[in-house]
Amino acid sequence: MTKPTVAFAADHAGFELKNLLRDELKAQGYGVLDLGTNGPESVDYPDFGRALGEAVAAGKAGFGIAVCGTGIGISIAANRIAGCRAALCHDTTSARLCREHNDANVLALGARLIGVETARDCVKTFLATEFAGGRHAGRVAKLGQTA
Template structure:
């Protein structure tokens, strides 16, 4: 799978850990930055990753900021994105199974590297179940129209 990843200046230390983990799992990763600790605006990175996902240049995306909240809100403004912010693996898994999320966000000030890896793995291993959940995902898409 090809994954897009991006972060703001607060997520700069966690991002390379996740990139390495993804590559160890056999995924290819396209890094949309940032690459320094200089203050940046997270909506720019949310937009870049989101565009890569909605245009199908990447299969899924991962975003990191201080809490995961701001960057996920920004990503969800892009039509076709269903971003979820998670601080534990169970919600990450169900977000894929029930909501067909296509971007995972988390906060580097909220979780550490090992928990971030567990959350990422659960999210990537889960698959959308469709069925009764498809109707709700369709309703969410209609809200964007």
């Protein structure tokens, strides 16, 4: 079975964690699309969240992983893109449920809030969990509706 491509994006606070997770998934046989940032210099998370949301929504990657200091800002930016469903997760339960119930296609992590092992576990759970569909499908469809 071919593993999906996973797009990565981070600001300066998430740069190191992004690179670590990217390299680990690449070693596991996943395709990777690195959208930056490419160094620890201060950058604006909305630019990277937008790029990630656009890449996932356009089908350039099956999933995305967004990392900033808290995960909040980059997830807000990614969620402004139609077709992107970014979920900020802090543990494996939220990583599992965002896939099962919300069909999230982007996992957002806060590099300053969770440890490396928790981040690894969240990524593993997120990528291994299928959308449950059923009663959740109509709710997810409503997420794509405009006001």
